[in-house]
Amino acid sequence: MIAASGLLLLMGLAIGLPIVAALICASALGVLGGTGLPVGVLAQRVFVQLDSFPLLAAPLFIIAGSVMDRGGMSRRMIDFAASMVGHMRAGLAQVAVMSAVLMSSFSGSQTADTAAIGSVLIPEMTKRGYRPQFAAAVVAAAGGMALLIPPSVMLLMYGFLTNTSIGTLFIAGIIPGLLMCLFGALGVHWAARGEPAPPSIPFSWATLRATGKDASWALIMPLLILVCIRFGIATITEAAVIAVVYGLLVSIFVYGDLKVRELPALFVDSAVLTGVVMAIVGCAAIFSWYLTSERVPSMVGEALREFTHSKTVLLMLMTVVLLLLGAVFEITAALIMTTPILFPLATSYGVDPVHLGILICANLGVGLCHPPIGVCLFVSTGIAKVSMESVIKPLLPLLAWMIAALMLITYVPAITLVLPRLMLNYAG
Structure with missing residues (x-):
């Protein structure tokens, strides 16, 4: 019955069923047909999975992301990124990478992050002479690079599933996340050698100071969250509330780009996105529970x-599997389904739980932007109005550099664990 459930899940995805529907069908077949339990168990498992105080941070960070977008904070961070790296080779392409770092993963959806960056930069890049295929490749890669930069909703989910400290995961994700983005920027520089050379944005200290000052209120938000968690001022859920309140105050009273009358629509849109994410979390939890109950x-x-x-061989096998899953599954579902399997397995081989969380999220992040079904790739090609096949060639060097960073993170655990050990006295 396990094989039948897995086959049904893959068939559902292959014929285009929504991930939630495919998960429900596969779970129902396994639970009802294989265990003989009543149908009410399905609803019960969804409720048990979602009835969690730490999980409340996820929708709150989604609201914070919506506030950043509607309140002009995201646009100001993109302008700041342009003033820093826009003068480099393929300057606007480098701006996409830097914007991913600055915007991190507040929205709770890499699709939303990619759309936010792509909708601004892809039209501007094509206007300046970049090939739309190259622009789409860069934005897709940028969408998967910054998944580890705190506050990351995916790290929050992993911490919730494994009872690992979310604050420790956030701090652990800083260096690996920056390393991924650094290698992504090197990949852009490398890939741009074969591209047309549009004029870069001239560098100006005055512009850098002006955009930095304008974006300073937005840049304080992630720092505020980390400080609250690091010094025990707030739990992760309370820190998410602080992020929402701070974002509203800045967007309404400092920047003035968000009007009070726009708040109902903002909250409705955030609720819709939260509903999508939580539906995936709940339905993936059923399938994960079924797999666990069947040993x-x-x-x-x-x-x-x-x-x-060999732990080395195990890590390589995990990397291959996670990269493939990241390209096929919605990332939240992939995380929830694989973590209960990989966590006890990897820790039995001596892999640190915090290191494992960074590895899983980094692998799934890279999977978001590679063929055949990487969702960031779908979004960027849709904005650029080009076919996915035409984007593969300019995307390959970017993926190569990102996978190189992934190998470093995988086989040099100190990259992940050095900050938690310095800041939190984490023993590992």
Whole structure:
């Protein structure tokens, strides 16, 4: 029955079923057909999964992301990024990478982050002479680069699923996230050698100071969250509330770009996105619970231990599987389904739980922007109005550099664990 459930899930995705519907069908087949439990168990497991105080931080960060977008904070950070790196080779392409760093993952959806950056930069890049295929490739890659930069909703989900400190995960994600973006910027520089050379944005200290001052209120938000968590001022959920309140105050009273009359529509849109994310979380939790109840993690672990006792080989196998899943599944669903299997397996091989969380999220982030079904790639090609096939060639060097960064993060745990050990006395 396990094989039948897995096959049904893949068939549902192949014929275009929404991920939630595919998960429900596969879970219902497994739970009802394989265990004989009543249908009410499905609803019960969804409720149990979502009835969590720490999980409340996810919709709050989604609201914070909407406030940043509607309140002009995202636009100001893009302008600041342009003043910093716009003068480099392929300057506007570098702006996409820098914008991903500054905007991080507030929205709770990499699709939304990619759309926010792409809707501004892709038309401007094509206007300045960039090929639309190259512009789409850069924006798609940028969407998957900054998944680890705190406050990351994906790290929050991993911490919730494994009972790992979310504050420690946020701090651990800083260096790997910046490393991914650095290698992404190097990839853009490398890939741009074969592209037309549009004029870069002239560098000006006056412009840098002006845009930095204008964006300073927006840049304080992630720092405020980290300080609150690091010094025990607030829990992760309380920090998310602080982010929402801070974003509203700045957007309405400092920048003035968000009007009070616009708040109902903003909250409705945020509620819709929250509903989508939480529906995926709840339905993926059913499938994950079914796999766990059928001892799938134990069976996978036993099979792998017969195959290899090497942690190096295990990490390589995990990387391959996660990259493939990231390209096929919605990232939240992929995280929830794989974590219960990988967590006990990897920790039994001596992989640190915090390091494992960074690895899973980094791999899934790269999977978002590579063919055949990477969602960031779909979004960027849609904005650029080009086919996915035409984007693959300019995307390949960017993916190569991102995977190189992924290998460093995977096999040099100190990159992930050095900050938690320095700041939190984390023993690992």
